[in-house]
Amino acid sequence: MTNILEATDVTKRFGGLVAVNQLSFAIPKGSIVSIIGPNGAGKTTFFNCITGFYQIDEGDIVFDGHSIKGKSPDQITRQGIARTYQNIRLFSNMSAIENILVGMEPRLTSRWFGPLFRLPQTRIEEEKALVEANELLNFVGLRGKGDNLARNLPYGDQRRLEIARALAGGPKLLLLDEPTAGMNPRETAETTEFIRNLRDKVGITVLLIEHDMRVVMGISEDITVLDYGEKIAGGTPAEIQRNTRVIEAYLGRGAAGSAHLQLNQQTETEA
Amino acid sequence: MQTQQWRKAIRIGLLTGVVVLLTCMVGMVETFNARDLIVGVLTLGQVLLFAPALYAGYLATGNDATRKPVSALLRGIVTGLCVALPVIGLIVVATVWPDIRKYFVNISPALLKILTFDQGAVTGSLMLAAVMAGMAALGALLHVIPLRFRRPLIISLAVTFGFSLFSDIPLNIANQFLERTVVRNYFGTKGITPIAAIIVFTLSLVVALYWEFSGREARVHRQATITPAQRSRNRTIVTVISAVVLLLLPWIIGQYISNVVDQVLTFALMALGLNIVVGFAGLLDLGYVAFFAIGAYVTALMTSSGNLGMGQSFWVAVPVAVAASTLAGIILGVPVLRLRGDYLAIVTLGFGEIIRVLVVSDLLKPYIGGAQGITQVERPSIFGYDIISPQAFYYLLLAGVLLALYISSRLRDGRAGRRWMALREDEDVAEAMGIHLVNSKLMAFAIGAALAGLAGAIFASRIASVFPNSFNLLISINVLAIIIVGGLGSLPGVILGAFVLVGLPELLREFEEYRLLMYGVLLIVMMLVRPEGLWPSAVRRRELHAEGEIAEHEGIQPEPVQPLM
Numbered sequence: 001m002t003n004i005l006e007a008t009d010v011t012k013r014f015g016g017l018v019a020v021n022q023l024s025f026a027i028p029k030g031s032i033v034s035i036i037g038p039n040g041a042g043k044t045t046f047f048n049c050i051t052g053f054y055q056i057d058e059g060d061i062v063f064d065g066h067s068i069k070g071k072s073p074d075q076i077t078r079q080g081i082a083r084t085y086q087n088i089r090l091f092s093n094m095s096a097i098e099n100i101l102v103g104m105e106p107r108l109t110s111r112w113f114g115p116l117f118r119l120p121q122t123r124i125e126e127e128k129a130l131v132e133a134n135e136l137l138n139f140v141g142l143r144g145k146g147d148n149l150a151r152n153l154p155y156g157d158q159r160r161l162e163i164a165r166a167l168a169g170g171p172k173l174l175l176l177d178e179p180t181a182g183m184n185p186r187e188t189a190e191t192t193e194f195i196r197n198l199r200d201k202v203g204i205t206v207l208l209i210e211h212d213m214r215v216v217m218g219i220s221e222d223i224t225v226l227d228y229g230e231k232i233a234g235g236t237p238a239e240i241q242r243n244t245r246v247i248e249a250y251l252g253r254g255a256a257g258s259a260h261l262q263l264n265q266q267t268e269t270e271a
Numbered sequence: 272m273q274t275q276q277w278r279k280a281i282r283i284g285l286l287t288g289v290v291v292l293l294t295c296m297v298g299m300v301e302t303f304n305a306r307d308l309i310v311g312v313l314t315l316g317q318v319l320l321f322a323p324a325l326y327a328g329y330l331a332t333g334n335d336a337t338r339k340p341v342s343a344l345l346r347g348i349v350t351g352l353c354v355a356l357p358v359i360g361l362i363v364v365a366t367v368w369p370d371i372r373k374y375f376v377n378i379s380p381a382l383l384k385i386l387t388f389d390q391g392a393v394t395g396s397l398m399l400a401a402v403m404a405g406m407a408a409l410g411a412l413l414h415v416i417p418l419r420f421r422r423p424l425i426i427s428l429a430v431t432f433g434f435s436l437f438s439d440i441p442l443n444i445a446n447q448f449l450e451r452t453v454v455r456n457y458f459g460t461k462g463i464t465p466i467a468a469i470i471v472f473t474l475s476l477v478v479a480l481y482w483e484f485s486g487r488e489a490r491v492h493r494q495a496t497i498t499p500a501q502r503s504r505n506r507t508i509v510t511v512i513s514a515v516v517l518l519l520l521p522w523i524i525g526q527y528i529s530n531v532v533d534q535v536l537t538f539a540l541m542a543l544g545l546n547i548v549v550g551f552a553g554l555l556d557l558g559y560v561a562f563f564a565i566g567a568y569v570t571a572l573m574t575s576s577g578n579l580g581m582g583q584s585f586w587v588a589v590p591v592a593v594a595a596s597t598l599a600g601i602i603l604g605v606p607v608l609r610l611r612g613d614y615l616a617i618v619t620l621g622f623g624e625i626i627r628v629l630v631v632s633d634l635l636k637p638y639i640g641g642a643q644g645i646t647q648v649e650r651p652s653i654f655g656y657d658i659i660s661p662q663a664f665y666y667l668l669l670a671g672v673l674l675a676l677y678i679s680s681r682l683r684d685g686r687a688g689r690r691w692m693a694l695r696e697d698e699d700v701a702e703a704m705g706i707h708l709v710n711s712k713l714m715a716f717a718i719g720a721a722l723a724g725l726a727g728a729i730f731a732s733r734i735a736s737v738f739p740n741s742f743n744l745l746i747s748i749n750v751l752a753i754i755i756v757g758g759l760g761s762l763p764g765v766i767l768g769a770f771v772l773v774g775l776p777e778l779l780r781e782f783e784e785y786r787l788l789m790y791g792v793l794l795i796v797m798m799l800v801r802p803e804g805l806w807p808s809a810v811r812r813r814e815l816h817a818e819g820e821i822a823e824h825e826g827i828q829p830e831p832v833q834p835l836m
Contacts, residue, residue, distance in 0.1 A: 071610055073699075073703045077704060077705035091696040091697060091701075093693055094689075098692070102690070102693040102701070105690070105704050106704075108686055112682070112686070112687045114686075115682060115685035122685070169704065258586055
């Protein structure tokens with residue numbers, strides 16, 4: 001299996017603070033991969049490096065055969081990486097359907113003067129976009145809610161809408177930053193299933209940051225554990241659960257031997 | 272409860288009194304006293320002095336007035352006395368210490384004469400207190416009148432006031448169609464005659480009463496039973512009628528008012544351009560006048576028959592002028608649009624000033640005339656017909672405004688509008704959605720600049736000359752105020768805003784000195800009462816009102832948002 005994304009020795013510093021240190025990381029095409037780690041471990045920073053919000057100081061990131069180092073967020077999105085945010089960042093005063101239409105930007109080709117002269121291809125493209133946006137809305141389970149303002153949607157729906165918006169651009173790789181944060185167990189289970197479906201039926205590779213260990217252990221094929229910006233472990237869920245360094249990072253030194261089972265509880269309350 | 276009501280009456284009275292005192296001390300009362308509303312009966316100064324007392328009396332008493340009219344009357348009187356108190360204080364101080372005029376130049380003998388009814392300080396003060404108390408008591412007693420009569424009464428009073436205040440408009444229309452001697456029966460040099468006032472008041476009262484008692488119900492009934500076919504026919508009729516009115520307008524209102532409308536349309540055209548930049552894309556541009564100036568100067572240089580000009584036709588100059596200002600927009604935009612918010616505002620402010628300084632500079636004087644400006648700018652002509660009169664320019668400007676409206680609405684509803692909205696909402700996320708920030712912003716900037724250039728081109732040929740002082744910072748502020756008052760992002764709002772902020776001051780020349788004061792008051796009141804503008808766009812309305820309120824309005828059940836853990 002080929003890797004859709006390969007990061008080699010990525011380092012990101014903020015002044016004297018090294019947020020991501022010499023991180024090497026690969027995502028096989030068509031997989032679901034997770035990054036976990038205590039708060040402040042550099043997970044979201046790494047996301048921001050991939051999506052071009054931050055410029056990396058050292059190392060290289062190759063996506064789909066091309067280096068994306070130094071590219072701007074809009075260029076990277078156009079190459080096929082989409083993301084959601086830890087704290088939902090929808091266009092809150094726009095309707096749900098408008099949010100998805102904005103997400104479609106990478107795929108739209110009409111020019112600005114199209115509407116002025118009522119060019120047929122502009123009209124056709126817009127009509128098609130609207131149809132597709134509605135399909136996406138149905139796909140994430142928001143049927144009939146297209147005209148609601150994003151900010152008036154309930155919390156779970158906002159998370160779904162954010163995923164729909166990210167999918168609208170037709171990404172090859174989807175980065176989800178804590179997609180189940182703040183959800184109740186039922187919603188969490190639904191979302192987990194939904195993410196699995198994305199990979200199985202739509203064929204999108206997923207990179208996940210998640211605190212809910214049930215979600216992480218349930219759907220990831222590969223887990224990378226970060227602490228203080230460094231990769232401290234990597235492997236299958238089963239391997240990670242047994243790894244003493246991981247347990248130390250979460251619970252502190254000395255707890256490793258006795259606290260095997262507590263890991264689950266601890267991380268859940270933390271999230 | 273009782274004491275609370277009295278306290279409220281006193282508080283409102285004193286506050287109103289301070290406002291009245293202020294209008295006296297800035298000289299408004301005296302200046303406006305020279306302006307007749309109803310010839311020989313009422314001046315604007317008197318309204319300014321006494322209407323606040325009436326309103327205060329109305330505010331200070333509540334709906335319990337119907338149950339306890341005597342108590343309401345007493346409270347009204349107390350309110351009125353409180354209004355009078357600060358003003359009487361002014362009379363006393365000015366009488367005891369005449370030198371106060373050295374420090375407050377507007378406290379003139381003429382003002383004191385108005386305040387004391389020319390009866391001396393003591394009698395005058397008593398009279399003033401009595402009149403204020405009377406007005407406030409009247410205001411309080413308005414509550415006694417049942418709502419069905421009160422509303423028409425207030426409406427027709429307001430209509431009569433508006434009619435007499437803007438008597439220039441009906442006067443100019445009447446002059447078009449009626450004999451001068453007939454017109455003189457109804458209009459003074461300023462304001463209207465008592466007989467006209469009675470006619471207007473009676474007419475509007477009749478109409479308002481009719482509406483109150485049967486018109487509204489009839490309308491609701493009609494609305495409920497209307498068929499789609501009828502609705503679309505009605506819409507066609509309305510469109511045709513408004514088109515005919517728009518086309519005939521300059522010949523109805525006459526030359527003077529046409530000139531005012533031309534001024535309004537020039538600003539409306541600019542404001543529509545700025546609306547794309549500020550209202551749609553959310554980029555605060557404080558140097559917008561620069562593009563207007565560039566459009567005007569390019570047109571002047573190309574068409575002037577003087578020694579600075581090239582003697583080209585207006586129609587050749589317009590595209591060049593628009594292209595030049597668009598180019599200027601792009602040149603300024605490329606470096607500047609990487610900045611955000613406040614920084615962008617400051618840099619554009621600087622750019623506006625640079626253009627103004629360049630225009631008056633000695634360096635460019637040989638080419639663009641420095642402070643002397645450029646004169647003898649060609650008038651446009653079309654099919655051999657010269658566009659010279661305000662009426663003719665009206666059509667040119669109308670075409671420009673309609674074009675701007677078309678462009679704005681099409682872009683807003685298309686992909687470009689969506690992009691602008693997204694980057695106004697959240698620039699980072701918009702970029703992460705694949706939107707090229709600088710390009711999208713640049714487009715808004717360039718189109719805005721192009722419309723300002725077009726406005727400048729028409730302006731130059733309408734005035735037939737350009738001078739540097741026509742392009743100061745105040746124009747930028749003015750245009751920005753238009754779109755804020757009208758409603759950011761709202762197209763009808765922009766037009767309405769232009770009429771309110773440009774048309775009204777043109778018609779109320781008496782206000783000239785107090786224009787900025789009025790602006791300030793208007794903007795503060797707007798921000799408190801209607802922050803979304805006079806005619807807001809749907810988007811702004813949702814942004815600026817509490818969620819629950821909107822949800823209620825739109826029939827959506829607000830759902831509780833779970834807190835992030």
